[in-house]
Every structure is written in structure tokens, then in C-alpha cells.
Amino acid sequence: MGAEKLVNVVRSGLAGEVKDIRLKCDLTLEVVCDQLQWQQSKLSRMENGEQCISAADLAALLVIYKVHGKARQRLLHLVDRQDEPGYWDHNSPVNTEPRTLMRLEPEATSIVAAEPLLIPGLAQIADYTRAVMKSEYVPAEQVGPRVEARRMRQSVITRDNPPKFDMIVHEAALNQVIGSHKVMARQLRALVELAELPNVRLWVVPVELAGNAGLNSPAYLMNFPRNKSVIYLENMISCLYLEDPGKIEFVRRRTTALARGFCRQGPAQPGAVCTADRRHSS
Secondary structure (H helix, E strand, O other): OOHHHOOHHHHHHHHHHHHHHHHHOOOOHHHHHHHHOOOHHHHHHHHOOOOOOOHHHHHHHHHHHOOOHHHHHHHHHHHHOOOOOEEEEOOOOOOOOOHHHHHHHHHOOEEEEEEOOOOOHHHOOHHHHHHHHHHOOOOHHHHHHHHHHHHHHHHHHHOOOOOEEEEEEEHHHHHOOOOOHHHHHHHHHHHHHHHOOOOEEEEEEOHHHHHHHOOOOOEEEEEEOOOEEEEEEEOOOOEEEEOOHHHHHHHHHHHHHHHHHHHOOOOOOOOOEOOOOOOOOO
């Protein structure tokens, strides 16, 4: 299978995990390839998503990396799905930041996050994230690492040559108190500051329009070079990545319609906020 046929999720997720495992084992390309009698270019292409990883090749690598049990089964399952446009990430969001998502976001040219209940993850301050995790019963020892992982994800928005980032947020997400009023006041200030960046736009669905706006579930769309896109959906126990063209077009039409509707409510310029919440004291 040529690299152009590998779906973005598996190309980024499987290839990235194979590389991460090797680095965690503190093994160089040279050492691994010498043991397997491979050319270093072969493993390099696999790790960079430029070549399909066969089940036999992955099994050989996992022996060297001493990966066993469920971890081995999960990776081998990904091999079987390298050309499928849908992929379940078996890492529960409750336990960790999804590893595949953390690899995909830096490669995206644009990101659209539509949220009916929460501030989008890429815009959350640490205390807001902690409060959300507490409400989701995340074990206390996992909260710190997850907050740090989310902070690292957020750096993609402020890096050099960042992706365009559109946030479509229900007004209810601004009105409800997460953590405390002080936390919400700081979160809303941070949200507005983020929206002032030239690559960021914030759209808020007013309460009076929300019932007809179609914003009844979260949607996260990442666009990549060569007109490729990935939808990311999350629930309490797993994540789903979709690359089916029909589903992507549905989400794209939905978010575009939402944004066009907001243009009648206010200016559609980078950093513009169409409606804002002022009920939280500063």
C-alpha cells in the first residue's frame, strides 16, 4: 500500500506510536535495523508515515521493543485498519489526552471546534480543565499530567505558522459556572485574548438562536494539506476519528452554516466575538 492511501489517523497515530516506543526504549534506528537486518530507510519511512507497516514488520519491532499483551494487540489491530476511514482510539479521554489527537493537531492547517456545553480544549485555562476533569471523576494522580498535556496541545495555536482556529461555542458554555465564578472570569478573559490572535475566530451561538442552530453535539474538524480532513468525536470512554468524505462534508456544511448565520449577528473578522457573556464578575 502506498503512503498516499494511508488515512491520516493511522499514518499519524500508528507511525507516531511506533517511533515513540523506539525512543522510549532509547534505541537508535541503526541498532534496531541491525537486529532486523533492515535498511535504516525502511524504518524511517514507517515512522514518518511514508510507508505502510505490515503486521509481520510491526510484530518484529514489538519483540525488540518488548511490547506485550493488550498494548501489542491494539497496535496490531491498527495495522489491519490502515486503509479504513474510521478509527477508534482505545485510550479513554478520562484517563489521558488522546495520543493520536496530539499528533494530528500539529499537522493541521485549520481546526474547527464546535462546542455546546464547554469551552474548547485548546482554549481552556488550567483551572477550568481541572474542574472539568474533577466532574468527570478523573483520578487525582492523573489530573496534573493531563492538564500539562493539554497545555502542550494549546501551543499549536500560538506557534510560528499556526493553523487557523475557529471556535463555535454555545452561549450556555459561557454562562455556566465551571469551577467557580473567579475561574470562569479568568477563563472568559483568556478566551477573548485568544480570539484576538490573527489566526483565531470565536463564534458564539446566542441562546435565542441555539434551539435552531443545530449545535446539539460537539464536533471537531481538522483539515490537512492535499484537501485531507479528519473528524474527531469524543465521549467518556473512547474517541472516534472519521475520514469518510460524506461525514466530513456533513460536518463541514454544518459548521459553515452556523458561521454564516452568525455573520448576521455581528462582524465575521479574526478575533470577532458575535455575542459575549458578562455575568461573571472579574
